[in-house]
Amino acid sequence: MNYRKKFIVEPGSKVRLTKIDPSYTGKHESDKTAIPEIAKDVGRMDRLQYLLYADASQSLLIVLQALDAAGKDGVIRHLFTGMNPEGTSVFGFKQPNESELAHDFLWRAHLHAPGNGEVVIFNRSHYEDVLVVRVHKLVPRSVWSKRYDLINDFEKMLADNHTRILKFYLHISPDEQLARFKQRLDDPGRNWKISESDYSERELWPKYVEAYEDAIAFTSTKHAPWYVIPSNHKWFRNLAVSQIIADTMEEMGLKLPPSRVDIADIRRKYHAAKRETRGKTSKASR
Ligand code: AMP
Ligand code: MG
DSSP states (O other): OOOOHHBBTTTOOOOOOSSSOTTTTTTSEEEEEEEHHHHHHHHHHHHHHHHHHHSSSEEEEEEEEESSSSSSSHHHHHSSSSSSSSEEEEEEEEEEHHHTTTOOHHHHHHHHHTTTTTTEEEOOOOGGGGGHHTTTTSOOHHHHTHHHHHHHHHHHHHHTEEEEEEEEEEEEHHHHHHHHHHHHHOOOOGGGGOOHHHHHHHHHHHHHHHHHHHHHHHHSSSSSSSEEEEOOOOHHHHHHHHHHHHHHHHHHTTOOOSSSSSHHHHHHHHHHHHHHHHHHHHHHHO
């Protein structure tokens, strides 16, 4: 199954999240058949990241958005394990600090966008400025409503600068969210994930859905597409996301760059050094 085709939000099309089954698992009945596939895709991601870093002429930006407990952290932990930390980073978008608030809303996103050869994962993103900000009326409509175009222009600029952009909305149901909240309560190892606002945010679910539907519909573009990923099953979420990332990287034409030095000349230097070391060691042993 080609999950890029299946889950992409076609540019210009509407999104009705309530019509999309968050429990979808396609041909897979359980994680048994999915796990080897995920391992293969994670392996492809690792191999391609090595090439991206070596080649250093393009970059990759992955945006993860979702309601609480949908699995943003899980995706990062499970799928980016093999990528070399040299060349890979995660930036989490928290409530903006004073200096961030003193700038335009895209400033901090631009500051953390990937440079040549880098992979950057946005755990939440500049989209919060048309999501939480809209739902909580942190700025007037006249301000947030202009941001979709600004986001599209910003992402176009990144894309023109050789950044591939992939945006994922991890789609869960309210029931699944409550089940995960229960796990967080019951498992002391997960208590730290509980946040004061979990239940008040949950009450705003329909408002968030509305804001997400608009954001995704207005900003899914050819150069920065959105994918809506059924995420009630964590293993299926991992399968779909890893395949989409690996397939996209496969398309980037990544290859080892030609050597920057004259290899024949360096080889001569190596042999000269080797001869010299041999000469020294044989003198020392005399
Ligand atoms: P978490 O991702 O659970 O660590 O929480 C980060 C919190 O910061 C979430 O509640 C976000 O909605 C909030 N946040 C992120 N960006 C913004 C923003 N631009 N304005 C207001 N709140 C934000
Ligand atoms: Mg949270």
